[in-house]
Amino acid sequence: MAKQGGIGTAAVLAIPLILVGALIAGILLIFGPAQQAGACGPGTTVDPTQIPKDAIAGYGGDQLTNAAYIMNAASALGLDRAAQIIGVMTAMGESSLRVVDHGDTAGPDSRGLFQQRDNGAWGSLADRMDPTISATNFFKALQRVDGWEALPPTIAAHRVQGNADPYHYEKFYAAAATVVGTLAGKGVTVCQSGYLVFPLNPGYNMTDDYGPRPFRVEGASTWHPADDLQHYPNPCHDPVFAITDGTVTYLAGYQLSIKSPDGYTVSYLHMYLNEVLVKIGQQVTAGEQVGATGDNGPATGCHLDLRINVVGNTNPTVAALPRSETIGGPAGWVNPEQFYDAFGLTLCAPDSCRREY
Amino acid sequence: MRKAATTLILAIATVTVLTGCIDQGPHPSSSPTRTLPAGLPSTAPTAPVDAGEVTAAPEAGGDSQKKAIAAATKVMQTFAQPQLGADKWWAQMLPLLSQQGAVAYQGTDPSQIPAHQVTGAGTVLPDSTEVSLIVQVPTDAGVYNITVTRPDTSAPWLADRIRPAQG
Numbered sequence: 170m171a172k173q174g175g176i177g178t179a180a181v182l183a184i185p186l187i188l189v190g191a192l193i194a195g196i197l198l199i200f201g202p203a204q205q206a207g208a209c210g211p212g213t214t215v216d217p218t219q220i221p222k223d224a225i226a227g228y229g230g231d232q233l234t235n236a237a238y239i240m241n242a243a244s245a246l247g248l249d250r251a252a253q254i255i256g257v258m259t260a261m262g263e264s265s266l267r268v269v270d271h272g273d274t275a276g277p278d279s280r281g282l283f284q285q286r287d288n289g290a291w292g293s294l295a296d297r298m299d300p301t302i303s304a305t306n307f308f309k310a311l312q313r314v315d316g317w318e319a320l321p322p323t324i325a326a327h328r329v330q331g332n333a334d335p336y337h338y339e340k341f342y343a344a345a346a347t348v349v350g351t352l353a354g355k356g357v358t359v360c361q362s363g364y365l366v367f368p369l370n371p372g373y374n375m376t377d378d379y380g381p382r383p384f385r386v387e388g389a390s391t392w393h394p395a396d397d398l399q400h401y402p403n404p405c406h407d408p409v410f411a412i413t414d415g416t417v418t419y420l421a422g423y424q425l426s427i428k429s430p431d432g433y434t435v436s437y438l439h440m441y442l443n444e445v446l447v448k449i450g451q452q453v454t455a456g457e458q459v460g461a462t463g464d465n466g467p468a469t470g471c472h473l474d475l476r477i478n479v480v481g482n483t484n485p486t487v488a489a490l491p492r493s494e495t496i497g498g499p500a501g502w503v504n505p506e507q508f509y510d511a512f513g514l515t516l517c518a519p520d521s522c523r524r525e526y
Numbered sequence: 527m528r529k530a531a532t533t534l535i536l537a538i539a540t541v542t543v544l545t546g547c548i549d550q551g552p553h554p555s556s557s558p559t560r561t562l563p564a565g566l567p568s569t570a571p572t573a574p575v576d577a578g579e580v581t582a583a584p585e586a587g588g589d590s591q592k593k594a595i596a597a598a599t600k601v602m603q604t605f606a607q608p609q610l611g612a613d614k615w616w617a618q619m620l621p622l623l624s625q626q627g628a629v630a631y632q633g634t635d636p637s638q639i640p641a642h643q644v645t646g647a648g649t650v651l652p653d654s655t656e657v658s659l660i661v662q663v664p665t666d667a668g669v670y671n672i673t674v675t676r677p678d679t680s681a682p683w684l685a686d687r688i689r690p691a692q693g
Contacts, residue, residue: 275638324630333638335630336689377576397576404574414626416658416675416686418583426583428658430626430673430686432651438578450657450677452626452686470574478580481653483660483671483691 212244212253213353225351226344232266235282235300236348242304250349251318252311256304258345259283259326262338268298275333283307283330321364321414321455339364340486343513365512366456368412368437368475373398374523375516376472379504381497394493394502395438395476396516397526399462405471406444407462409437411453412475420449423466427453431484438474441465477503486511586654590679595648597622597683598661598672602648605688606641606665624675624684631688641667648672658686668692 215237225233239256243249260266263284272279278287281303285291296302310329311317317325322342327335342364377397400407411427412435419426419436425445426436437459445460447453464471480501482488490511493502509516517524586594601622607615615636620628646664651671654660658675669691674683 275640320629327630328633331633331635331638333634333636333640334689335634336687376574393576395576395578397574399574416655418655418658419581421581423578424580426580428583428653428655430658430675432653432660432671432673434583434653436580438580439576450675450681452624452675454626464574467577468574472574472576474576474578476580478582478653480582481651481660483651483689 209254210250212247212249213240214244215240215352217241221351226347228261228266228344228348231268233348233352235260235266235268237352238300239282239304239307240349240352242301243308246305246308246312248308248312250353251322252308254342254345254349255311255322255326256307257349258322258338258341259307259330260304261341261345262326263330268300270298323364343511346513364455365413365509365514366410367514367516368410368473369398369400369407369462371521373400374525377526378524379502379506392493392498394498395436395474396505397472397474398517399470399472405462405464407471407473408458409440409460409462409473411435411455411457411459413455415453417447417449417451417453417459420445420447423463423468425459427459428481429484431482431487433477433479433482433484433487436474436476436478438476439463439465439468439472475505477505477508479503582653583655586650586656586659590656591650591654591659594650594654594659594674594683595661598663598674598685599644599648601672601674601685601688602641602644602663602665602670605636605670606639606643606667608637608639608642610636612636622685624686627684627686627688630686641665641670662691 217234217237220233220237223229228236236257239260240253243253243256257266260282264282266282268281269284270280272284276284276286279285280287280294280297282300283303285297285303285306287294287297291297291306292302296306307329311325314320314325314328317328320328321339323336323338326338332338375396376399377393377395379393379396381392413427413429415427415429415435417425418428418434420442423439424436425440425447426434428434439462440460441463442465444463447459453459462471462473468474478501479487479490479492487503487508490503490507492500494500506516516522604618604622607618610618612635616632616634619631623631643666644663645666648661648663651660651662656679657677658673661672661674663670663672667690671687671689671691673686675686676683
């Protein structure tokens with residue numbers, strides 16, 4: 170449901186607004202030195218008459234033509250690929266990329282790709298049913314959201330649409346990034362989604378992967394429920410970023426664990442505690458630096474051991490991943506590479522990440 | 527997964543590290559290839575051996591869980607007021623939200639919320655901790671997951687996320 174245009178915040182009580190403004194300013198400050206989640210290239214214009222015949226990420230035919238109209242509406246406003254993905258993601262979550270000519274229980278007057286309502290903020294019925302005009306009005310409203318580029322994409326979309334669930338659009342991000350990247354003709358877009366980012370700056374290698382170890386290494390466990398990552402040379406003191414939002418739940422020895430609001434827990438191993446920048450109970454944001462690589466604990470060289478435990482998980486995308494105990498490992502882990510794949514990102518891409526194990 | 531030559535390469539790499547004789551070649555950001563130090567065999571340098579084990583954070587204690595259930599129930603009761611105007615709804619919600627929760631739920635249209643009331647007792651999901659856990663709360667629109675966090679055990683539990691369990 171699209172809410173009542175760009176005036177939403179004006180209706181908010183003054184004092185909470187100030188409070189929230191201060192909170193957002195604080196979060197933006199925290200974001201400062203971290204990775205720029207939204208930077209993923211310029212917008213691309215797509216010829217709507219030259220749409221691939223094969224489905225992309227489960228979307229085909231008119232759905233892809235509509236995605237092209239959405240992308241072109243963003244480009245016409247000078248917006249980048251991150252905005253194009255937000256637009257396509259939002260329309261996936263509202264209409265499955267179809268020009269819907271009816272509303273629903275929550276919004277009987279909702280129409281079109283973005284389910285825009287008949288409240289004067291989104292134009293005439295013909296406007297709301299027109300892919301280009303409705304998308305243009307969506308993007309103009311997005312541009313009025315303060316700091317939308319720094320918000321997670323689903324939250325930016327929610328500020329425009331006024332859904333009941335700010336995270337409604339999250340599960341469409343990977344498909345939207347794939348559709349936009351494929352239509353743009355440059356393969357799948359490697360955009361960091363806000364929900365999920367990479368743990369090290371680009372250019373790292375993978376020095377061990379997830380699964381059983383075929384050769385016994387002295388002192389090492391025979392099953393490695395993690396991926397090991399490092400830059401080479403200079404693998405030490407390398408910034409480590411939180412891959413998702415969460416709360417620090419464990420910090421001792423050579424282990425930092427951050428529990429996602431979705432319940433699963435990401436652990437970052439071998440950092441020295443004097444280089445860890447967060448403390449137990451602290452909320453961290455995806456992309457925020459939490460420490461630096463080290464060789465603390467049982468490790469013969471500086472690297473990041475990244476592992477994801479899904480006990481207590483509530484996220485359906487994560488729940489669909491195969492768990493370690495089903496392939497002979499210890500209970501509760503998932504393959505970090507499959508985790509990234511599930512959100513449309515490649516943890517160790519062949520053109521930037523060398524596998525050395 | 528390691529290849530058979532591990533031991534030999536490990537020895538070489540260990541010497542390399544100990545002597546500080548580390549290649550300063552180009553950063554592999556744009557290409558997986560890189561320059562190896564002269565005199566060393568042109569094999570991949572040895573991956574560091576990693577034998578890390580992790581410890582699960584302790585489960586939240588009984589009193590912490592009771593407080594979390596009470597907080598999450600209050601959150602759900604407040605959230606599930608679609609009849610309330612947006613201003614009143616937000617004024618009631620804001621004190622119950624964490625920083626990240628406040629950022630996320632700003633701009634929510636309460637009239638879209640399908641739930642009207644809490645219909646049963648909340649339960650804490652496995653892998654709870656003293657600073658972050660999820661409470662499942664049943665409502666007339668199905669079960670919701672309420673993620674609550676707090677910086678330490680003396681602080682109140684505040685809500686990060688309020689989501690339908692079948693999202």
